[in-house]
Amino acid sequence: MSHSSPASSEISFVQHHDDGTFKKTVRKVTIILSVVTIIELLCGLAIFKLGHGSHMAVLMIKGLVTILSLAKAFYITSYFMHLGDEIRNFIMTIIVPLLLFVWFIAAFLIDGSSWRELKNTAAGSKPATEQVEKAVAPGDKK
Amino acid sequence: MSSAAIPAGTKWWSGGKSPFNLSYGKMMMWYFLMSDAFTFGAFLIAYGTTRFSANYWPDPNHVFDSAPFIHGGAPLVFVSIMTFILIVSSVTMVLAVHEGHNMNRKGVEKYMLWTILGGLAFLGCQAWEWTHLLTGDNPVLVNGEIVEMATTVKVNPWGEVVPGMMHNGHQVTTPGPVAFGGFFFGITGFHGFHVLSGVVINIIMYIKTRLGHFDQRGHYEMIEKAGLYWHFVDLVWVFVFLCFYLI
Structure with missing residues (x-):
């Protein structure tokens, strides 16, 4: 079974994995994704059981679940979408713009709680206490 | 994660080659997906802002606690089935892309069919869930009277519990925050529409594979591009699942 030639003349070299390594990687990533999802579900169940009784513990579990979701995102993009096999410059053109999310999430959530x-x-x-601009008489503008 | 080993003497900027070692189409698919990630991100962050600004927000374990044949009391059961369906269909998509690298048409056909089936199963689950929420009747106390309320974009019955008040064996609540239904149906709907278009794209790819178009072309890169889109749909679900069902 022959591996393909480059799909386009623009491509200098083809990154390919032999069947054995490929199968091993896919199996590994599938197991990781499933196990992480099961841990997430257990965390969800823990939140359910704790209810609103222990606020700090619930918050910690929610933080943990968020980190686990980011780990899943890494495995999906890196291995299933093969971003990890691309050259570094290309990976950076995807990852660096996504860093905007750090500001995006922080700013908007802080805004929400404020x-x-x-x-x-x-x-x-009491909306009545809002500052109302003074009426400006015509010709009074500087 | 390992970056590819670059052969010595590769001249990226001498023309005729992609500086990213990618075809134009595949590169643009990545940039489209990045922009789509920002769209989904904006929706989810709007939801987060609204939720952070509210003193009370419905508990997902309480809202999503049913599955077919299970009426309440089973949080996370149905959504975990949906999540696993999407993970499995992502795996079959990876296998289809791999068969494409090996120029194995029969293999591509087989795994594309499994992927399409996974997508349809997911959509079916979502249809069930929407129907369940939109046709539910939960007792809610409005202006001193108990009314039956479903979850829609205008109202939802998932407000605070009225202590000690029961109606036909159900705990009576006050109406929940109006934004809840809008964000839930809006974001899961937008994701579901992505799944639907992914299924349509996959069906087109399956037909083109059957017709031997990719064998004539000499490569199965279109399967890779459809695969990128499909994995992205799975990726978005990771965060929709996180934001609506887990936390």
Whole structure:
């Protein structure tokens, strides 16, 4: 069984794995993804059992589940989508823009909780206390 | 993760070669997927912001606690089935791409069919879940009266529990935050639409394989591109699963 030639003349070399290594990698990644998913489900069950009783513990488990999801994302892109087999420059053009998410998530979630805190204050529940701009008389503008 | 070993003396910028060692089509598929990741990211972060700004948010273990033939009390059961269906269909897609590298048409056909079947199974599960939520009737206390309420984009019955009040064996609640249904149906709908288009793309690829188009072309790169899209759909589900069902 012959391996393919490059799909396009633009490609200098073909990255290919022989059947044995390929099967081993696929099996390994499938097992990792399944096990991580099962751990995630157990965490979900733990959150359910803990309920709202222990806030800190629930928060820690939610953090753990988030990290596990990122690990799954890494395995899917790196092995199933073969991003790990591409050359470094290309990997960077995908990964570096995604770093925007770090700011994106932090900024918007902080904004959300600040909104909640404002709503819970006396000022937040009274729209009348908002500053209203003074009317500007015509010709008064500088 | 290992970067490919680059043969000595490779001149990337002398023209006629891709500096990324990728065909134009495959590279652009990656950039499309990156932009799609930002779209999904924006939706999920909007959901996060709204959720962080609310004093009360429904507990997913309470909302999604049913499966076919199981009426309540079984959180995470149905969604874990959906998740495993998608993981398995991702694995069969990897196998289809590999068979394509080996120029094995029969193998590609077989694994494409399994992948299509996985996609359809997932869509079926989602249809069941949507139907279950949209046709549910949960007792909710509105203006001192108990009304039966389903989960829609306008209302949802997943508010705070009214202590000690029961109705036909169900705990009575107050109406939940309005945004809940909109975000849930909007984001899972957008993902489900991606799954649907992925299934359509995979069916087209299956037909083209059957017709021998890729054998004539001399390579199965189209299967790889369809595969990238399909894995991306699985990848998005990892985060939809995380944001709506787990945390």
